[in-house]
Amino acid sequence: MTIQAITMPKWGMTMTEGRLAAWLSQEGTRISLGQEIMEVETEKITNVVESQVEGLLRRVVVDQGATAPVGALLAVVAEMSVPEGEVEAFIASYAGRAGSSDADGAGDPSPRLVEAGPHRLNVLSLGGGEATPAVLIHGFGGDGGTWLFTQDALAQNRPVHVIDLPAHGGSAPTVPSGRVEDMAAAIIDALDALGIAKAHLVGHSLGGAVALSIAASAPDRVSSLALVAPAGLGPEISTDYIEGFLAADRRKPMKEVLSKLFAEPDAMSAEMVENVLRFKRLDGVPESLEAISGNLVSGGRQALDLRASLAQVNAPVLVVWGEKDAVIPSSQADALPGTVKVERIADAGHMPMMEAAAAVNRLLSSHLAGADG
Template identity: 45%
Template sequence: MPIHMITMPKWGLSMEQGQVNGWLKSVGDKVGKGDEVLDVETDKISSGVECAFNGTLRRQVAQEGETLPIGALLGVVADVETPDSDIDAAVEAFQRDFVPPTAADGESGPQPEKAQIGGRTVRYLKLGDGGTPVVLIHGFGGDLNNWLFNHADLAAHRAVWALDLPGHGESGKTIDTGSADELADSVIAFLDDRKIERAHLVGHSMGALIAMTVAARAPQRVASLALISGAGLGEEINREYIEGFAAGNSRNTLKPHLTKLFADGSLVTRQLVEDIVKYKRLEGVGDALQKISASAFEGGVQQRNYRDQLEKLAPRTLVIWGSEDQIIPARHAEGLPATTHVHIIAGKGHMVQMEAASEVNRLLNDFFGS
């Protein structure tokens, strides 16, 4: 068996380094593809680094507390029969030849762009080319960075666009009613502006509601729907979270709500909280979020339900949910039309596309097809 190197991954365009929080596997443990072997914290989020090989963990090169650049050696996987001397030589050769990427290297790839669409500034990011395009639609209070673990993987096979909805991220903050129809129309305007005739729509949380509204308003534009922890399939929603997020504007008022997004609240880093605080303090954000929450979640109840129409909205529909979702209950995935592809991912929360990125990416790529 060859000697395989586990290296520091690159999650999102802005990631330059990661800090090792701890090993989840010990030297001598058998590991397989998809197993999380150590935990790494970036300036966005903590996450497990998955092994891409089958074998035995033979070396833990990176130590807990170390901060290492993208591509740095973390550990080694090989057969138990592989001599220690061979592994030592391989580690020595890797470390000798490794050149950390520079800031210029990180900026050489595609970067988010902005356009004036329908009288608003819209920030978006396109990766990949060819095939039927995919459009990623984030949820309430999110932005295109909610897809940082998914975007590049999905774009290996096709063009994939992510955008900031009105009132979110770096898009314009002025909105009218904040209704699902208004936000859906902004997505349709984005499709028009980018000359995307037909796309697979992937929506997370409120983004799923928006994706279904686009399908209801312009069915000819939708090749399929992929709904992740989706709003719009039932009435219940965590009222405390919606109201707390909309009202909070400090670390202390926001962090307790942000931890509810994940089954493992420790994944919420200090930087993630600080980024949300900065966003919440931008002019116009508070008003925009209040309008959206009042329209979509008035009284702590979802105001629009596409459950009975789901089978007719798009040619194909995929539903993905984390079993431990604390924002929208996973039981909303039960009893859907038999033609709907439903996957419940055990032990994960509302941000399942981050907590179980590899599995979600596999499900999406299989669903889209070649």
Template identity: 40%
Template sequence: MAEITPIVMPKWGLSMKEGKVNAWLVEVGTRIEVGMPILDVETDKIANEVEAPDAGLLRRQLAAEGDVLPVKALLGVLAEESVSDAEIDAFIAAYQVPDEGDGEEDETGPSDQHVEVDGIRVRYQQTGSGSPVLLIHGFGGDLNNWLFNIDELASRHTVIALDLPAHGASDVRLPASHDLAGMAAFVHRFLQETGYTRVDIMAHSMGGAIAVQLAQDVPDAVGKLVLVSPCGFGEAINMGYVDGFIDAESRRDLKPVLGLLLADPSAVTRAMVDESLRYKRLDGVQDALRALRDAMFADGRQRALPGLALDVKRHPLLLLWGRDDQVVPVAHAEAVPDGTKTVLYEASGHMCHMDHAAEVNPVVLAFLEGS
């Protein structure tokens, strides 16, 4: 039988049901390599490039610019020149979009769970199997910030992603102590409530400082650390982003603030802006974010710098940073302890784990597995 490989609409995150094709990035006849960007797709979260999961010769482009198609819909076809057009036509005619929930992947994928920690209801997702990895997002974020990473990590690990207090779908309430040490202690109690005694951690921005603080305060609870543009290694931080996110009350105000996160501000979709506005308009969110800001970033600087005292022999560190970060300066990467593995990404901003997911994910997996 002729070998024909489908290119399908990816599923980025639990809530994604469909995507809009913005553009093909390659022409028919292109030799595709694994990881090559081949399409630009927009979801209700963000616009991003689709990297090829398989190699082959691109024979057909079935999705046109502007098409809105469900997850797993057929977008294109890879096949060698030896495969006839008739065989490809037959493959396309027979292809059916799987029903939602069909297949092992959907059955084992992450679903929302909740646990009460210190009286605060916390949303989290858990998926995969193997040694546990905890994902901690940054200021104003939520567990969906990991939507381009969680499936790859879950292929070899149990992955736990949480919404910090007053973020995402967790309660709009902060712990009584919500400085860095208080937030780290809260995360530790979350791990205890969910039955984990020791985890590796991948964390972003403010979440990175929380992870390092936890490693110092409860060293036996933390193994390896993967930090993406972390706080905690230098005083400087772009308060224009922090204050702008808190204070923005309209799409026009919020979109340029969210654009500071990404290398390409045009990747910020209207749906992403609207979702952030809905979150910010929940009763108590702005007050909680202001309180967290004042505890973490008083006087316009990072108040605590636990990264400077991190013992990387006990907690091996992989540091990932975008060279064009506009929120936390990439220069802070020079302050990391000796023995840190540092990877800097060109054409990447504050969220290189989203900007360059196809490059980041294998690096993270290799580090976690000791390579």
């Protein structure tokens, strides 16, 4: 007779605990593989968790609203035929597991600074194997944390590298021009430094424009493109968001700005706001962000037009967009070349990889596998 555990997941290298925001399935009900069973609050956002097991949700061990360490037992799945004593013994067996070396990230890879030509870029690498590596590129004002729910999911059978753009995250501000082409060149320098001849590029927003620029200037380095709410495919963009992000220097205005990224702003954590404010205070960052924004937006419209570049990409291309995107409208995914696969995510905004992580991870995994050939 099988007893199965539902535990606190770990997303990202820095996560040590999570808050169980809500149970979406009740004790005594049946759950199936892939069913949304709970919401867990991380340092950035509250994320829905899909079940990795199926059966009867026999016992809820941690109530909603409680905080538990990574790896902690949250609930038990077992049929009623399993004696109560065995369920109790199973629960007791988990008492010392949470926070152990397996759960707290001991031995996990850490971000590192990579000397890439004239650049010092912050890189986090996971995974291994013979499959083509994937490189994940975040958007304007973001960092590698954008891929909190993505990197590990894609790294099950391939190397996956998250690279902070210049003047973002832990990378030095080495592109004073702020031009997308120069940031693309920095990522190519990073590929050289990492010994990557060819990669799947996954880019979000500004990172999507950077990925497209790489595909245009160095097509032999690109196995496929996956563009999540990319910049450069239409004129509309929320200048309120860009200008507000540049101007915000306190918690309240920054929270109001960042809320535009999500279909459900209440899911965003206070820690995310604080992290962005700390980042904006680093030497050289405000000036770099101003330069980048000047190359992104002009006269209230996007200054980039990369549709022609997209039409010339020979590699497989996937475009993913949240239908409730308030920064760059999802209508810009309309009338793309027929070779481009477009997927829209209902009830997600500009950050579908965070708001609908499981769905986006399935799309990306399938896209990469197909492009591997």
